[in-house]
Amino acid sequence: MKIPFEFNSDDERNKWLLYHYLKKSYTCIGLSEIDAEKKTDEMILQNSKNLFGFHGLA
Incomplete structure (x- = not known):
């Protein structure tokens, strides 16, 4: 998959x-x-404090 743009970080x-x-x-x-x-937005907001940490969303 090619990401269509550059990111700052x-x-x-x-x-x-x-x-x-x-x-x-x-x-x-x-x-x-x-x-x-809608469901994705909801899940991201629900887990906004722990997206990538231990037991995080990712």
Whole structure:
């Protein structure tokens, strides 16, 4: 997969990748594009304090 743009930091890129693949996983299980975006936003906000840490979202 080619990322279409540059990021200022690795953290920004990691968050973009997490969002992209989480949304993709929701569409793969049958959610519509809009519902997948809503669910992804919800999960990112719910776990915003621990996205990549121990027992984090990623």
